[in-house]
Amino acid sequence: MAWMAWTWPTAAFFAVIASLLIVFTVLAVKFPETPRRGVLGIETTRGDRLFITLLGSAFLNLAWLGFEVAPQPYALLACLVYAAAVFRFV
Missing domain, CATH: 1.20.5 (Single alpha-helices involved in coiled-coils or other helix-helix interfaces)
Incomplete structure (x- = not known):
C-alpha cells in the first residue's frame, strides 16, 4: 500500500x-431475481439498489461534513438507516 x-x-x-x-x-x-417496482416508480434489482445506496450515502456524508451536523462517525448510522430504507422501499 x-x-x-x-x-x-x-x-x-x-x-x-x-x-x-x-x-x-x-x-x-x-x-x-426479477426486477421490482418501488416508490421511485422504476424497476430495480439488488445491484441497482446497492448503487443507489452507495451514491446516496456519499452525498449524505458530504452534506454531513458540510453542515457539521455531528461527529462524522454518526453519519455511518444515518447511512445504515438510509440503506435499509432503500433496500426495503425502492
Missing part, C-alpha cells in the same frame, strides 16, 4: 466496496 500512500481507512473502504460487489455478484448468480 505504500506505493499509493493509502491510509488503512481508505484501503478498508475500498475493500468493503469490493466485497459488496463480490457478494452481490454471487447472489445474482445463485439467486436470480
Whole structure:
C-alpha cells in the first residue's frame, strides 16, 4: 500500500466496496431475481439498489461534513438507516 500512500481507512473502504460487489455478484448468480417496482416508480434489482445506496450515502456524508451536523462517525448510522430504507422501499 505504500506505493499509493493509502491510509488503512481508505484501503478498508475500498475493500468493503469490493466485497459488496463480490457478494452481490454471487447472489445474482445463485439467486436470480426479477426486477421490482418501488416508490421511485422504476424497476430495480439488488445491484441497482446497492448503487443507489452507495451514491446516496456519499452525498449524505458530504452534506454531513458540510453542515457539521455531528461527529462524522454518526453519519455511518444515518447511512445504515438510509440503506435499509432503500433496500426495503425502492
